[in-house]
Amino acid sequence: MALDVAWAQTWVRRTAEVIAEHREELIELDRQIGDGDHGENMNRGFTAVVGKLDALDEAPAHVADVLKLVATTLMSTVGGAAGPLYGTAYLRAAKVTGLEELDAPAVVAMIEAGLEGIVARGKATTGEKTMVDAWTPAGSAAQEAASGGASPAEVLAAAATAAEEGAVATIPMVATKGRASYLGERSAGHQDPGATSTALILRAAADTAAA
Ligand code: ADP
Ligand code: MG
Ligand code: MG
Numbered sequence: 001m002a003l004d005v006a007w008a009q010t011w012v013r014r015t016a017e018v019i020a021e022h023r024e025e026l027i028e029l030d031r032q033i034g035d036g037d038h039g040e041n042m043n044r045g046f047t048a049v050v051g052k053l054d055a056l057d058e059a060p061a062h063v064a065d066v067l068k069l070v071a072t073t074l075m076s077t078v079g080g081a082a083g084p085l086y087g088t089a090y091l092r093a094a095k096v097t098g099l100e101e102l103d104a105p106a107v108v109a110m111i112e113a114g115l116e117g118i119v120a121r122g123k124a125t126t127g128e129k130t131m132v133d134a135w136t137p138a139g140s141a142a143q144e145a146a147s148g149g150a151s152p153a154e155v156l157a158a159a160a161t162a163a164e165e166g167a168v169a170t171i172p173m174v175a176t177k178g179r180a181s182y183l184g185e186r187s188a189g190h191q192d193p194g195a196t197s198t199a200l201i202l203r204a205a206a207d208t209a210a211a
Helices: 005-021 023-033 038-055 063-077 082-095 104-122 132-147 152-168 179-187 193-210
Strands: none
Touching: 005 023, 005 038, 005 063, 005 193, 023 038, 023 179, 023 193, 038 063, 038 082, 038 193, 063 082, 082 104, 082 193, 104 132, 104 152, 132 152, 132 193, 152 193
C-alpha cells in the first residue's frame, strides 16, 4: 500500500498487536539483563496508543499526526528508559514526514530522524548494546536501498531486516548504557530487549507497507 496516513495508522495498530504477541519474550529478555519490564512497558504504551486512535473525533489527516500521537502517548505511558527514547524517536520522525505519501527518501529520513532522536536523548553510540544497535543498521540499509532505486516498501523491508540482524548482533556485546550496564561483563550473551522491540516496530512498518 501507499505510505499514507492509512498506512501509518495500520502500522501503529499492527505494532500494538506484535508487541502484545511478543510481550513475554521482551519481558524475559529484560529479565536477563534489566528489570524485566520492557514487554509490559511497551505493551502498555501501544495499547494506550490504539485507545487514543480509537477515541479520536476526527481521523488523523497526515502521517505526521499519527507519529505525533504515538510520541506523546509513549512519553506519558511507557515510563522507564524506553518511553522517552521511543517518544523522542517518533516525535523527530513526525517532523520529517510532511508528505501525504512517503516516498523512498522520506522513509530514509523518517528512520534517520528516529535514530537521531534516540541518540539525542540517550547519548548511546553503536556497540553499547541498546536499541541504537538496531536503529543504526536500519538507517544505513534504508539509505542504501533508496539510493539503489528501491520502492518505499522495499526500503522499509531492508530497514527491518537490518534491525533484526542488529538486534541479534547485540548478544555478545557488553552493555555500557542503560540498566544492563550495571551487569558489566555479565550482560554479554543476552539479546538487548530495546533492540528487539525496535526490530518488531520496523518489521510491522514493512509488513504493513507490503500488504
Ligand atoms: P528500563 O531499563 O528503565 O526498565 P525498558 O526496560 O523499558 O526501561 O527499556 C530498556 C531498553 O532501553 C534497553 O534494552 C535499551 O535498548 C534501551 N536503552 C536504555 N538506555 C538507553 C540509552 N541510553 N540509549 C539508547 N537506548 C537505551
Ligand atoms: Mg526494563
Ligand atoms: Mg524499568
